[in-house]
Amino acid sequence: MPANDSRTALVRRARKINRVLAETYPEAHCELDFDNPFELLVVTVLSAQTTDRRVNKARPALFAAYPDATAMAAADRAHLEQLVGPLGFFRQKTESLLKLSQALVADYNGEVPGRLDDLVKLPGVGRKTANVVLGNAFGVPGITVDTHFGRLVRRFGWTSETDPVKVEFAVGDLFPKRDWTMLSHYVIWHGRRICHAKKPACGACPVAHWCPAYGEGPVDPVAAAALVRTQGPA
Known part of the structure; x- marks a missing residue:
């Protein structure tokens, strides 16, 4: 967590980011098609x-x-x-x-x-x-730690862990279990659309105010908007 974050502040900030991402991506879901x-x-x-x-x-x-x-x-x-x-x-x-x-x-x-x-x-x-x-x-709550999820939760300062299992447990400890599955979707959608690995669109990010990594990518709104994808990578 960031050096100035208490445990309580970290939890509050993490849950605020999750709420804003939920408002930003109400359509978030598993992007793999399946019937069973x-x-x-x-x-x-x-x-x-x-x-x-x-x-x-x-x-x-x-x-x-x-x-x-x-x-x-x-x-x-x-x-x-x-x-x-x-x-x-x-x-x-x-x-x-x-x-x-x-x-x-x-x-x-x-x-x-x-x-x-x-x-x-x-x-x-x-x-x-x-x-x-x-x-x-x-319908059993679970946290999906893919490359997008791991990258974003480290940028958010939710954990400094790099091992996927340790990331899963560290992040899971910040949220009610009922939130885990949708949290995964919101974070992954954000990683695929705005918070890119090489050049995050910081100036177009809805959670920039609460992100310790703000400024890793362009902060100019016009430059950032040009990086935003409307869907995940092809």
Whole structure:
């Protein structure tokens, strides 16, 4: 936390930022398309090293061919590679999907478990993926620490941790559990649209007043406005 922040002041400032982001992004939601927990689990695994929009484009053909864990567990490897090929790292991702689906069939009768302890035991599933699935498919509060979330909470001074698990616990300690899932969406949306990694649009930022990192990017409103994206990266 900033040197002049008491614990109480930090909590108040963090919750104020969250309220303003909620007002700024009332439409915030998981930007991966899905119809059920299995689809969300798969597309979240596929989203590594690529963008949500690319995953969403590949999704219809993938689930038309392999709509559930049982079908995907028995998938033809070459065909599955072809379907996920546009997303990069297609051999690794194909292997992950096959092992993941086979584990779901073997251990959970083809269903996605709704507990974090069970999810993180699945091949290729870490806490970030598990929290995405829990928060958005099961309504279980969870904090999703992706690169955007980690960058912003450090800029906000909510934590200085860099390890994703430590970030998750440090930030979670500042907010009621019921807020965790939507907090993740608000922060990630802000990171994709305004608080960019290399040149944040500080002069167009709705939470600039409470941000210790104000000034890392252009503060001139016109220059900052030119950096604002209306949606996440392609």
